[in-house]
Amino acid sequence: MAALATNLASSHAVATKVTAAETCDAQLRGLQMAMNLGYLDPEDAAKLFQQYIAQIPFIENALGA
Numbered sequence: 001m002a003a004l005a006t007n008l009a010s011s012h013a014v015a016t017k018v019t020a021a022e023t024c025d026a027q028l029r030g031l032q033m034a035m036n037l038g039y040l041d042p043e044d045a046a047k048l049f050q051q052y053i054a055q056i057p058f059i060e061n062a063l064g065a
Contacts, residue, residue: 020056027052 031048034040040048053059 017056017058021059024052024056 028049031040031045031052035042035045
């Protein structure tokens with residue numbers, strides 16, 4: 001029973017992380033589109049970018065920042 005409970009908890013944690021990553025991906029795609037269309041200046045875009053990636057601390061930042 002304990003093993004089953006552990007597996008269920010682990011699978012829930014994975015599902016939560018996948019959902020957060022997918023949400024962040026959608027936000028970043030929207031940010032990219034807004035930048036491409038000229039709706040955001042780079043300073044505002046950088047702030048939003050930092051807010052979005054803060055939601056996914058479990059994903060290693062490839063930029064090293």
